[in-house]
Amino acid sequence: MTGLREGRYSFRVRQIAPDGKEGEWSSPLSLQVQYLDRPTLFLLLSVGAIVAGSTIFAITFGFFKNR
């Protein structure tokens, strides 16, 4: 089960026999999909962008300076 958006979900299953006879529904399974909160996410993304960007810059700059 992947790719669900945030929210509350309920699932239940039942069996259908080859002769078409329907079984009983199971008791529902409740699922809450909750993503990382936005402020923490943007903080981490900013840190990631800065570090990745600085790394690429440092290598490129160092390469051209020392060629």
Added chain:
Amino acid sequence: MFSSGFLTFLVFLGLIWTALGALTLIALLLLDWKRGDLW
């Protein structure tokens, strides 16, 4: 949401690029072999 067009573009990009990669390696091998530059 990524559009259907973008997904199609991405998938075909991946497919064609990977195929070109194989062809590139073969071409480079033949070039290097001809020049005696393999290793």
Added chain:
Amino acid sequence: MTLAAALNQSTGWAIVISLGVLWVLLGIYWGRRAKTSEGFMLAGRNVGLALGAATAMATWVTSNTTMVAPLLAYEKGVWGMLAYASASFGLLLFAPLAFRIRKLLPNGVTAGDFFRLRYGRLGWAVFLVITLVYSITWLVTMAIAGGKLLEALAAIPFAQGMTLILVVCVLYTLFGGLYAVIGTDFIQSLIILIGIVFIDFVVIQNVEVAAVHTHLAREQPALLDIMMPAALLAIFNNMLFGFGEVMHNNVWWSRAFAMREKIAPKAFFLSGILWFPIPIAAGFIALAAGPLGVNVTDPSKVGPQVAEHVLGLSALGPYAGVIILVVLFCSMASSIDSLLAATSDLLVRDIYEGVFKKSLTPETFRPVAAVCIISVSVIAWLLALSGLPVDQVLFSSGPLVASLIWPVIAGLFWKQLNRTLVILGIVFACGIGLWCYFEVQTYTGALVAAAISMIFTIAARYLGPQPLNPLSS
């Protein structure tokens, strides 16, 4: 076991053994070129563009690329595929590093040479601990993946299949050194690329991309979201994990030393370009699972499961298992051989020569290298059999390797540095990065470690710096 045993046991054995015999024979043939320890460890320092680009690309295609890329796409959608593809940036960025490495260390043999000369014995020790933990866990996860693959595809018991794959790789690495590794990598790289293109092509024949999009939009909409938090975080974390892996590890440094000087930067750059689309192509296979009606009960096997399904739908039903096995075996072997060679090189050069101060002669290098290769493989074999969660250790090594990114950059390009502060930064970065990995979120470990190490390294440029001397072996 969610993949129906697509092959019978004897076919599975036959394929692995016949490919294995081929690699071993080639290993013996190519290994005759290795007359000195340099020949054995660095393939004569003369590898050209074709073989150089192929070996770098193939080594970076691991069973993670072919199995985890589909898993990432299945769990994190389009951004998952792109996040994984960003690991190619590590290869691209190693190109300018390779240029500089050859300039600074014309007679260098291992990454350990750099750390020892630049950061002294303490820095060298820290590096050796990190790289051995990472390299051995990577090797073990490949071996485990091989055993699981043979078990799922051909019902070969895990211990037997895993042992077989390891033995094959050990044998040809033993006989041929880096010549064998690089030569077989070229063949394996072609098989991997052609195999993935073929499987993708068959998937597209069975389901249109537009239909995949429609299904995902309805049933798994978050996979198409542009703002999917876990996926977005994965991009930078994986990118930095990738940078750390490539920039510190002797697998890549040994290749930089093995290629001709002018070729090395071009080969690494090309390998990054060649590698980039593979996670996308492999990832798409998993996205097609839903529309194809494939019931995925074990996401870690979604790639091979969908591949088997579509190959079964086409006229190639009986050969589905063969094709999948061959492609996956090549992706593992191309990494296992590199890890065996590079890790044993570290033991030979840095421990045998460096710590124990012994010297290698044309007569002694093969037995010493053999002991190291066999020791590394026995350790890996025991760990693979142990049932310990080695893949957890591998992923948690993200902070460890990410902490080495800036020390490598600074050590190669800068003119002055406070070495002690850099080493302190590595240790702090490892500690806090690991804490973040376990306590905050897995996709934060490498990111945080890289950030902390970066801050310490930049500070080391301005706080009590010492001039950096030219490196000499």
